[in-house]
Amino acid sequence: MSRWSEGTQERARQIIARYPEKRSAVMPLLYLAMSEEGYLTGDGMEEVGRWCEITPAQVLSVASFYTMYKRERTGQYLVSCCTSITCMLLGGDDVLHAVEDESGVPHGETDDDGLLSVEHVECIGACGGAPAVQVNYELIEGVSPEKARQLIRWLESARPEVVNSDEMQALFGARRSFDWAISEVNGATGPYPAFQPLGTVGSEVAD
Amino acid sequence: MVDHPSDSHTIARYESTGGYAQGRRALGLTRDELVEEIKTSGLLGRGGAAFPAGLKWSLLAPARPAYLVVNADESEPGTFKDRQLLERDPHQMIEGIIITSIANEVHTAFVYIRGEYPKSARRVQAALDEAYAKGYLGSGIFGSDYDLEAIVHLGGGAYICGEETALINSLEGKRGEPRLKPPYFPAAKGLYMMPTIVNNVETLSNLPHILAMGAGEFAGLTGSADTGTFMMSLSGHVSRPGNYELAHGITWRELIYDIGGGIPDAKKLKAWIPGGASAPWFVPEEHLDLEITKDATAAAGSMLGSGAVIVMDEDTCMVRAAERVIRFFAHESCGQCTPCREGTTWLEMILRRIEEGQGRAVDLDLLVDVSDGISIGLAWPPKMTTICPLGPSAVSPIIALRDYFRDEVDSHVSNGGCPFAVKSGGAIPQTPRSLDGQNSSVEGRSSDPIASDLNRAAGEQE
Numbered sequence: 001m002s003r004w005s006e007g008t009q010e011r012a013r014q015i016i017a018r019y020p021e022k023r024s025a026v027m028p029l030l031y032l033a034m035s036e037e038g039y040l041t042g043d044g045m046e047e048v049g050r051w052c053e054i055t056p057a058q059v060l061s062v063a064s065f066y067t068m069y070k071r072e073r074t075g076q077y078l079v080s081c082c083t084s085i086t087c088m089l090l091g092g093d094d095v096l097h098a099v100e101d102e103s104g105v106p107h108g109e110t111d112d113d114g115l116l117s118v119e120h121v122e123c124i125g126a127c128g129g130a131p132a133v134q135v136n137y138e139l140i141e142g143v144s145p146e147k148a149r150q151l152i153r154w155l156e157s158a159r160p161e162v163v164n165s166d167e168m169q170a171l172f173g174a175r176r177s178f179d180w181a182i183s184e185v186n187g188a189t190g191p192y193p194a195f196q197p198l199g200t201v202g203s204e205v206a207d
Numbered sequence: 208m209v210d211h212p213s214d215s216h217t218i219a220r221y222e223s224t225g226g227y228a229q230g231r232r233a234l235g236l237t238r239d240e241l242v243e244e245i246k247t248s249g250l251l252g253r254g255g256a257a258f259p260a261g262l263k264w265s266l267l268a269p270a271r272p273a274y275l276v277v278n279a280d281e282s283e284p285g286t287f288k289d290r291q292l293l294e295r296d297p298h299q300m301i302e303g304i305i306i307t308s309i310a311n312e313v314h315t316a317f318v319y320i321r322g323e324y325p326k327s328a329r330r331v332q333a334a335l336d337e338a339y340a341k342g343y344l345g346s347g348i349f350g351s352d353y354d355l356e357a358i359v360h361l362g363g364g365a366y367i368c369g370e371e372t373a374l375i376n377s378l379e380g381k382r383g384e385p386r387l388k389p390p391y392f393p394a395a396k397g398l399y400m401m402p403t404i405v406n407n408v409e410t411l412s413n414l415p416h417i418l419a420m421g422a423g424e425f426a427g428l429t430g431s432a433d434t435g436t437f438m439m440s441l442s443g444h445v446s447r448p449g450n451y452e453l454a455h456g457i458t459w460r461e462l463i464y465d466i467g468g469g470i471p472d473a474k475k476l477k478a479w480i481p482g483g484a485s486a487p488w489f490v491p492e493e494h495l496d497l498e499i500t501k502d503a504t505a506a507a508g509s510m511l512g513s514g515a516v517i518v519m520d521e522d523t524c525m526v527r528a529a530e531r532v533i534r535f536f537a538h539e540s541c542g543q544c545t546p547c548r549e550g551t552t553w554l555e556m557i558l559r560r561i562e563e564g565q566g567r568a569v570d571l572d573l574l575v576d577v578s579d580g581i582s583i584g585l586a587w588p589p590k591m592t593t594i595c596p597l598g599p600s601a602v603s604p605i606i607a608l609r610d611y612f613r614d615e616v617d618s619h620v621s622n623g624g625c626p627f628a629v630k631s632g633g634a635i636p637q638t639p640r641s642l643d644g645q646n647s648s649v650e651g652r653s654s655d656p657i658a659s660d661l662n663r664a665a666g667e668q669e
Contacts, residue, residue, distance in 0.1 A: 018358050020399060023380035027363055065382040066363025068322045083636050084284045085531045086442040086517055096636055120636050122535050123284035124323045127442035128449045137325050165326055178291045178450055181213040186329055193325035195361055
C-alpha cells in the first residue's frame, strides 16, 4: 500500500518509465516525497525505496548527500541567502544578517509556526546580480539588507500560496545577471524546486 | 551590442534565424565527417576542463547503447553563463544535443540541470516540448528513422556533480561521488557502464554555429590559438557585471576596464579570480596585460576554467575572500578522499580564526603546509592526491595569500583581527547547514576540542 495519493503514484510511475533503470528515478521521487509531506520523512524515504526497488539505507545515502533534500521540518517558505564569494564581496553577509534579524530565525533553523526557514547557501549562479536570495528556489537578484527585511515582512503578511521569481524580483530585487526578458507565471508551492519532469512545470500564480 | 529578442527562447524565433537546419543536415553526414568537423573547429569543452570536444567524441567506445549527458550542473562560484544559455536560448543547446547524438549514435540524452535552477529547468522542458511537437525529438526525428529522447533531470544541490563521473553516479540514483579514472572513463564505462558523452551546455550550444559557418571559419574567429568565442561571467567589484561572449585573445585589462567598466568608485584593482573559484588568483602588477587564452593563463599558473571572473577591489579583505572560497570547497567535498575532506575543513577553520582575531604568527605556514598535503608542492596544474580535482583546486587562494598577501595575513595576526572589519559584513556566517539533517559540517566540529587541536598543531609548527 502506498502512502501517496493516486495522482502522486501516477506521476511516480511516469517518472520511473522515463529511465532505463528504476534507481535513476530516486532523485525526482525524493522531490515528489517532499511535495507530499513538506519535507523528507523516514516514511517518505521508505516509499521512494519501494518504488525504486532499493533499500531505505540506499535512499538515505542519496538523500543525505544533497543539500536540497530537507530531512528536518522545513517552513512553507525556505529563504536561502547566498554568502558565496561574489555575493559576500557585495554585501551578502549583511543580507543574511538582516534576514535573520527581521525573521528572528537563525540560519539553519525554522520558526515555531512552520512558516519560515532560513539558510545561507553556496553560489546559486546569480553573481552578476549579487547579492542574491532564493525563496523556495525562486530567485531574487540585487537584494539589499533593507529589501531583504521587506521580503520577510511580505512573506509573513501576504503569505502567497505560490512564490514566483518575477513577482519577487519586481518587489525586492534590483540588478540582474542578465535580462530575464520573458515573463514567467510559474512558481513554487513549498520548500522544493518548482519543476516536475514530464512537461508539467511548477504551479501558476493566481491573478 | 546586439539586443537579445524577448522571444529568443521560442522555437519560432530560433527557426526564423536558421535554427534546426544543422540538426536536420547532420542526419545526412557520417560520424567521421561530424567528428572531423568538430576536431577541425578546435572547440574546447566549456565546462571548466577545456578538453577538446571533437577528441572526446572520437574516444567513444563502440559498445551500444551509448548515452549523452548534458552537464547543466553549473555551480562553480562566479559562473552564471549556462543559466543564461538555458533560459534565453534553450533551442540552441537542443540542436547541439541532436547533432551530438547523431554523431555518436546516441538515442537517449539526459539534461542534468542543477536543482537550484528550477526556472532554467522549466524553460528547457518547455523548449523540449516544442521540439517534440515539431518532430525534432522523439521517434523518427525530422521525418527520418532516427529516434532521440531527451529527458530533464534535476540535481539535488551538490557542486561535485559537475564532475562528470560524479554526475553519472548521481544520474544512476547514487551519491554524487566521483569514480576512479581509469577504469571509469565515461567514454568507455559511463552511465549504466555504457559509453557516455558528457558535454557542457555552452559546448553544445556552439555546435550548430560550427556546422553552419564551417569549422575553418569558426577556428578563424580569433587571432589566437584558442578558436571561436567563449562566454565569460564577470562579477564582483566591477561596474558592468554580466555575461559576455568574447573572442579569445583580448587582455585582462580590456576585459575588466573596457568591457566591465572598471572598478566602481574609482577604486584600485587588488586581485581577480580568472576562471572560477578553482583557479589561482591574478594580481594587477603581474597579470593585467596577459592575453586571455588557455595557454597564456596556464603559463602564468592559472586557468580559464568555467569562464568566471571575480573582481576584488582594494578594500577587499583577502583573508575573508580566501575563507569564503575555501569554505565552498570544504562544504562541497564529497568526503571520499582524506586529503580533500580533512584538508579543506582545516584550511577553513584556520582562516576563520585569523579573520576573527585568534590567528597566530605561524598560521600562514600552517595553511601552506596543510595545502601541501592536498596538492603536493602547490604546483600548477596540481599534482593529484585525490580521485577528482576538487581538493587540489581548493588551495588556490592559499597560493595567493602566500605569494601576494603575506603582509595582510600578518596584519590580521598582529592587530588581533581583520583591519577591514567595518566593511566586511560583520560576523562570518558559520558554514552552511541547510536543514538537511547533516551534523557533520564544520559547525558541528568547531567546538573547543578542535580549537585545542588546532592550537596543538600550531604549537608543533613552532
